[in-house]
Amino acid sequence: MTETQTMTEAKISIRGIRKTFEMKDSEFVALGNVDLDIQDNEFVTVVGPSGCGKSTMMNILAGLEEPTSGSAHVDGRDVHGPGPERGVIFQQYALFPWLTVRKNVEFGLKVAGVGKAERRERADHFIEMVGLEHFADALPKMLSGGMKQRCAIARAYAVNPSILLMDEPFGALDALTRVKLQEQLLDTWSREQRTVMFITHDVDEAVFLANRVVVMAARPGRIFDVIDVNLPYPRTVDVRLTPEFAELRNRVWHAVYHQGPDAVPYEQTK
Amino acid sequence: MASPMNAQSEGSVVDQDATVTSSGTAANAGVSPTPSAPKRQKMDPRKKMFIYNAISIVAGIAIWWGLALTDLQLPTPPEVVAKAVELWDQGLMQEDIIASLTRVLTGFAIGSALAIPVGFVMGWYAPARGLFEPWIQFFRTIPPLALLPLVLVLLGIGEVPKIFVIFLASFLACVISTYQGVVSVEGTLINAARVLGAKDGTIFARVVIPASTPFILVGMRVGLGSAWATLVAAELLAAQAGLGFRMQQAQIYYDLATIFVNIIIIGILGLVMDRILLFTEAKLTGWQERR
Ligand SMILES: Nc1ncnc2c1ncn2[C@@H]1O[C@H](COP(=O)(O)OP(=O)(O)OP(=O)(O)O)[C@@H](O)[C@H]1O
Numbered sequence: 001m002t003e004t005q006t007m008t009e010a011k012i013s014i015r016g017i018r019k020t021f022e023m024k025d026s027e028f029v030a031l032g033n034v035d036l037d038i039q040d041n042e043f044v045t046v047v048g049p050s051g052c053g054k055s056t057m058m059n060i061l062a063g064l065e066e067p068t069s070g071s072a073h074v075d076g077r078d079v080h081g082p083g084p085e086r087g088v089i090f091q092q093y094a095l096f097p098w099l100t101v102r103k104n105v106e107f108g109l110k111v112a113g114v115g116k117a118e119r120r121e122r123a124d125h126f127i128e129m130v131g132l133e134h135f136a137d138a139l140p141k142m143l144s145g146g147m148k149q150r151c152a153i154a155r156a157y158a159v160n161p162s163i164l165l166m167d168e169p170f171g172a173l174d175a176l177t178r179v180k181l182q183e184q185l186l187d188t189w190s191r192e193q194r195t196v197m198f199i200t201h202d203v204d205e206a207v208f209l210a211n212r213v214v215v216m217a218a219r220p221g222r223i224f225d226v227i228d229v230n231l232p233y234p235r236t237v238d239v240r241l242t243p244e245f246a247e248l249r250n251r252v253w254h255a256v257y258h259q260g261p262d263a264v265p266y267e268q269t270k
Numbered sequence: 271m272a273s274p275m276n277a278q279s280e281g282s283v284v285d286q287d288a289t290v291t292s293s294g295t296a297a298n299a300g301v302s303p304t305p306s307a308p309k310r311q312k313m314d315p316r317k318k319m320f321i322y323n324a325i326s327i328v329a330g331i332a333i334w335w336g337l338a339l340t341d342l343q344l345p346t347p348p349e350v351v352a353k354a355v356e357l358w359d360q361g362l363m364q365e366d367i368i369a370s371l372t373r374v375l376t377g378f379a380i381g382s383a384l385a386i387p388v389g390f391v392m393g394w395y396a397p398a399r400g401l402f403e404p405w406i407q408f409f410r411t412i413p414p415l416a417l418l419p420l421v422l423v424l425l426g427i428g429e430v431p432k433i434f435v436i437f438l439a440s441f442l443a444c445v446i447s448t449y450q451g452v453v454s455v456e457g458t459l460i461n462a463a464r465v466l467g468a469k470d471g472t473i474f475a476r477v478v479i480p481a482s483t484p485f486i487l488v489g490m491r492v493g494l495g496s497a498w499a500t501l502v503a504a505e506l507l508a509a510q511a512g513l514g515f516r517m518q519q520a521q522i523y524y525d526l527a528t529i530f531v532n533i534i535i536i537g538i539l540g541l542v543m544d545r546i547l548l549f550t551e552a553k554l555t556g557w558q559e560r561r
């Protein structure tokens with residue numbers, strides 16, 4: 001394999017994706033011509049106003065929706081339908097309420113035909129990782145929102161995907177739980193090395209987690225700006241207090257909230 | 271005359287109760303329950319509820335007894351008890367109960383057994399929905415009993431027509447709710463299963479079926495209630511045995527005690543069957559968030 005190939009072959013690549021929805025007498029362009037490459041082991045966050053097509057883009061990558069035109073590739077292969085190398089964490093937890101935490105985490109392993117003993121061992125490993133070991137036999141209804149989300153994370157991790165697609169996973173959580181889960185997520189990401197695409201509404205969160213922040217704009221849904229975050233990992237609470245962090249946050253903030261035709265580049269606002 | 275009898279009846283029924291003292295005081299306080307309530311604040315709320323239930327039942331029987339002693343021609347509770355013993359000794363009560371239960375359970379079992387797969391197919395495959403729905407919607411608006419004359423003409427006067435109307439009553443109630451259960455399975459749960467590698471068959475077995483169980487059980491409860499009501503009415507019209515038939519016979523002879531006995535049996539059996547399903551429901555669907 002030549003060097004250029006390794007350089008250009010991204011883990012995830014989105015090529016000219018367009019997604020339209022048929023309305024009564026018109027068509028709605030949810031995504032108009034999106035191109036994006038995500039490298040192996042990269043942590044990319046996606047921010048943008050509501051309705052700009054973030055979830056649509058993620059669903060296409062997850063294989064839950066087909067693009068109208070264009071294509072998505074994962075590890076150089078076309079995406080058609082979901083695959084075990086892509087783990088998805090939904091905004092609404094989506095735990096199976098009739099299964100215990102452990103059975104939820106085992107679900108993907110069971111589908112894959114993993115034997116009972118190994119299934120249990122692997123499930124327990126990830127349950128411990130997210131700190132739910134005392135709740136392994138509890139039903140989701142007994143868990144708080146943060147615990148449900150951690151269970152969903154363990155469930156996605158259990159099938160050992162090399163890519164994690166997360167759609168506003170911490171959106172419904174209180175600030176404290178959120179910060180804890182963000183740090184935990186970074187921690188496991190840096191240990192287990194995965195490629196992550198993480199959608200959020202929260203500019204702070206987007207900067208704190210990412211190697212790169214992708215800012216999207218609406219009507220039509222498109223990529224508006226991509227901002228590199230050159231802050232070293234591991235990132236702790238202190239990172240949030242640095243001037244570099246503030247500067248990046250301002251840039252992302254500006255990109256998200258000044259997208260109109262009269263937008264002024266961020267550099268000119270100073 | 272009426273009031274000493276009332277007091278006596280209250281006393282005797284309460285005596286049979288396990289909670290003699292507490293329900294005794296409760297019965298006395300029954301006229302003004304509010305002032306006595308704060309004294310029993312530490313009591314388990316379920317026990318409290320039970321006491322209120324007991325008061326209500328005792329009071330109801332007392333009122334019935336009171337009315338029976340006026341000119342209303344009602345049988346008194348002891349007369350009804352005596353009649354019940356008589357019917358039991360003659361073996362008629364057992365015969366009627368078995369006849370009615372066999373019919374209702376057969377019809378209900380066939381109805382539910384058919385409704386669940388039909389409901390699933392309707393929810394899962396749009397063409398099936400299109401084919402079944404007009405008929406189900408149409409028959410749903412007809413009380414099953416209204417079909418009895420037609421069914422009697424077509425199927426004769428044996429067991430089949432009665433079981434058929436019961437089948438129809440439970441089928442219709444159960445098929446609609448099963449269908450609704452399937453279509454209201456959350457899309458995100460199906461997507462969650464898909465991204466974990468599940469294919470259609472697995473999604474159906476591991477997601478759609480458990481997710482719609484609460485709906486199915488509600489449908490079965492409604493179905494059983496409607497089947498029971500339909501059965502008794504059907505027996506009034508055409509039967510040679512059964513609780514409804516016995517009442518119809520008793521009506522001819524002006525035998526109010528027998529009618530009372532059967533009404534009470536119908537109520538108790540209906541309640542027991544409902545509680546059994548309710549218990550099953552609690553066991554199978556205890557995972558639900560809201561309750
Ligand atoms: N099935 C659909 N049919 C019609 N329009 C749809 C459908 N799914 C999404 N859309 C439209 O596409 C646009 C993008 O939706 P999407 O859910 O991707 O937005 P989003 O960026 O995730 O928004 P949010 O931040 O609010 O979650 C929205 O305007 C939405 O109305």
Ligand SMILES: [Mg+2]
Binds near residue numbers: 054055056167
């Ligand atoms: Mg969204």
